[in-house]
Amino acid sequence: MDQLQPPANRRSGANGGGRRVYDLLRAQMADGSLAVGARLPSTRALAADLGVARSTVTVAYEQLAAEGFVATAPGRSARVAAPLAPRAESRAPAGPGPLRAAALSAYGQRLAALELLTAQTSATESAPIDFLYGAVAARDFPTLAWKRAYQAELLRQRPSLYYGAPEGDPDLRQALQGYLRRARGLTCSAEQILIVQGAQQAIDLCARLLLDADSAYVFEDPGYVMARRCFEASGARGLAVGVDSLGMDTSSLPGDSGLRLAYVTPSHQFPLGGVLPVGRRQELLRWARQQDAWIIEDDYDGEFRYGQRPIDALQSMDTDGRVLYIGTFSKALSPQLRLAYMVLPERLVPLFRKAKRLADRHAPVMEQRVLAALLDSGAYERHVRRMRRENERRRNALLDAIRRHLPADAKVAGSAAGLHLVLWLPALRPRHEPQLIAAARAAGVGVYGVSPLFARPPGAMAPRPAGLILGYASLTLAQIDAGMQRLAGALAVLA
Template identity: 60%
Template sequence: MSGAQAARANGAGRRIYEHIRAQIAEGIWGVGARVPSTRALAAELGVSRTTVSAAYDQLAAEGFIVTSPGRAARVAAVAAGASLANGTLARRATKHRPAKLSAFGQRLQAMRFTPMPASAPLPFDFLYGAVGARDFPSMSWRRAYLAAMLDLQSRLYYAPPEGDEGLRRALAGYLGRTRGLRCLPEQIVVVNGSQQAIDLCARVLLDADDTFVFEDPGYSMARRCFEATGAQGLNVPVDEHGLVTQDLPDDHRVRLAYVTPSHQFPLGGTLPIARRQELLDWARRQCAWIVEDDYDGEFRYGQHPIDALASLDTDGRVIYVGTFSKALSPQLRLGYLVLPTELQEPFQKAKRLTDRHAPVLEQRSMAALIDSGAYERHVRRMRREYERRREALLGAIARELPQGTEILGAAAGLHVVMRLPLTGLGAELALITAARRRGVAVYPLSTSFATDARSSPSQGSAFVLGYASLSSTQIVEGVRLLGEAVRELSGSVLD
């Protein structure tokens, strides 16, 4: 049989299957009714008996008819309360109890998440967390990935939950060189991005009657992970230097503190050594864990990156969270934890229960990039490039935006916070709307606070401007258009 003939036979068989199924749905053939023999139906329709037999086999496999050798096929009993329509199984409308969710599910349902940005970005999108596709080291990654694919394994099976040994060994060396963090490969667990690392910390370390310390403002997706356990957040304020450690609570229920000490998200402060020591002392007194999220620690401008808080930890209280999302791509979904010795086993087991392990080929490709030096060369190149984009952003803001505009957190990372001299409860939304009309997307700082910062008109309007995914030319033009939007609003009353 040629390919065209086979396609026609398959199409005819599908139509026969759908026709008989629809007749059963409409009650034309009731339960127990005989259906035509394959020979008779084939003769009636002018198709081969094989085509009809294939359709009957499919109906029997799905439970619509019952067949047996030497006996006529009959309509089977369809599940009670169900009807068939348009080729789908549809439940008749009946009264039923609402779906019951677990306490965890109910907490998730009640949470308000920041909407995901549109899949088609505006021409000048200052989205934090996005990096430029053109900046990805495609050739280096392709070579490493192909080499990993050609390195044939004797068998394909699940990998260790803690991650590929080669990547963990490479990471231990990299962290020692770049973050001042001395650790063993055995302390590292490779995860699907820093978000999974934070989620594992929440699941392993918090119960519903516990509390946790959180920076305010801070990274809202981490806050949601901890809140989903039922634990209560204790919000500690942030100033230009980061977490205000003198406000750390003396509460026996506190089990952990989540911090971003190298580049506080979103305000950008760097926690000074005195406060770092105060935080470590507090954790020791409280018997609490510190989750250090080092989300973009590689990118500090004009000086060497600050060593990780974990490098100062002598008591085994700090859990270090690292990621490749900012240096390479958030779509790669590779991150890692560096754990105190006593937490290695429970975190490995939690990772195994969650999703077995992170993708192996990506892990081996990443290990090859680090071992060859290509990853660190890429980071140095991008640090220089991001510094140029940052300078373009700061220069454009100085030219285009009104006097009194304040910039925070520009010394490091891939975003700044811009506070504008626009007040009034409607100012933030009004500027977002006016900017979008000009093809510019900006994102409010207010969503990073534990409570709605927009409730106070005296706070002004502040925005988190990410610049990693834009070229210098796009940044300059985007800020120019944003300046137009600001000037439009400055002449109106915002209340």
């Protein structure tokens, strides 16, 4: 029985329990001390040798028998039934290596090759004064109204908790139908509305359902990079269309075969801020009809137009059922809420509902019901009006600070709407943007270059100055003024 004696550095007794006996026997099987067919000692004898209770040994034998390493039979000694390979020596975990192409789908290979890093995430830490576009002030969130509606929903008696409908909560879709008619001039039925987890999911669904690897799409240049990446991941071919002060230059729309869709931000072009005029909207709709293509209208901040009523959505002019409208709560409430919506042509409704169900079943139900309550009560629209006034004050403060602190040749674009503007600096070229951004960050100011949002190389476009995108919705008036003072200092360093 010497081969079954516990190692000298192992303490005998019952404290180790069945696991200690189990590990000991497995180790003897692995190193060959107990070969296949070898007879094991009786439970009584082994318990006496190891100084443990007989029941402890019995538990270990039963576990080994259940795993097939030991064979037992009434009235016969237990025997080793199967060999046990030695356990591999512990090794330091290998570093991540590149995935083999064969291990990935075609979609996975395309996605692996894409660079998703955007201007907003390129800095590891936010600056003390950060003109981050897409950010909103946490203090602006309607905390009390949200809390009241959320508590009321929590206390509402429900017969059971189960998955919701993939198209979204019916109360929210009904409330959105009325809101979109009032606020965006958009006429639709509640059945055409699909609730999604952020506008990014809406764009991803469009890419998956409307594009193939042998098709093509049109996008604004410069434009929203994360939308372009979704379309690129489908394998489709992207065709850039230039943007001017009025938005997409629709006179330059290509007539290539295989064009499936155009992605546009007509109410406030991202990032340059142009508002697509009626003539160009009509030209875009005619182009879609001729190409038999879809139009994806991303209305990411359409509620925020200053000095006049927000312009109606492009979808309100669509008579052919070609426009897929995307709206979001990210800019009015919070980008962390991850709730947005689509208004779909009727013929696409069943397909998108199926895709949404497969993707994630449905968006969070509790938050949908809270939003429905805020829309029904009028609290949401009151909040939007308040935010429009607050952000107009911030925009005016930024325009004033640019005028007072920055060089006289600095130009502003896209300030009539939205939550950001573009600052052009004619004294600098696009290649100077990284230096300026670094100098500003050293001074405690976060600013973001416009160049990463262009798809075409500089040589393929007319020469342009350096540009910065300045988001102002998360800052105080004092921060805005101080930030422009510090940016002026950074510019002086580069002069």
